Amino acid sequence: MTKKINHIGIAVKNIEAALPFYRDILGMKFEGTEEVAEQKVRVAFLQVGESRIELLEPTAPDSPVAKFLEKTGEGIHHLAYEVDDLEASLADLRQKGMRLIDETPRFGAHGAKIAFLHPRASGGVLTELCQQSTIK
Numbered sequence: 001m002t003k004k005i006n007h008i009g010i011a012v013k014n015i016e017a018a019l020p021f022y023r024d025i026l027g028m029k030f031e032g033t034e035e036v037a038e039q040k041v042r043v044a045f046l047q048v049g050e051s052r053i054e055l056l057e058p059t060a061p062d063s064p065v066a067k068f069l070e071k072t073g074e075g076i077h078h079l080a081y082e083v084d085d086l087e088a089s090l091a092d093l094r095q096k097g098m099r100l101i102d103e104t105p106r107f108g109a110h111g112a113k114i115a116f117l118h119p120r121a122s123g124g125v126l127t128e129l130c131q132q133s134t135i136k
Contacts, residue, residue, distance in 0.1 A: 001089050006082040006130050007052040011065050012074050015044045015057045022046045022053055034109050041065050043109045054080075054109070078116070080128035086113045089129055093117065105131070 012018040015033065023030045028046040035042045040063030044055040056077055058066035068077055083089045086105045093100060102115035111133035119126045 086131040
């Protein structure tokens with residue numbers, strides 16, 4: 001089902017303030033930013049090996065990332081695994097009795113289809129499954 005770790009999402013209050021650590025200190029390749037209006041978040045992408053770090057900055061006080069920051073503070077928000085067929089993966093997880101946040105896929109950054117599993121289903125870790133867009 002899962003192919004690889006696609007990215008680690010890190011919630012930050014301000015991308016510009018957090019970016020120098022990853023880009024300048026750790027030497028990760030900065031790939032740019034994108035606003036994902038549906039998720040009420042701005043995302044900065046940093047390449048590390050075959051995976052990415054995604055810095056997540058809320059764009060609205062009612063966004064899930066803003067709520068996470070209020071409750072937990074800055075830090076790891078989620079772990080994302082890449083799958084070939086998100087709909088089939090979700091159907092398989094439902095059949096196995098897994099608790100899902102997203103019953104159907106939605107769109108994330110880069111046009112990828114995404115869906116989240118409930119943290120209670122995965123040992124307290126917010127888990128995202130993503131299917132990469134074929135459009136580049």
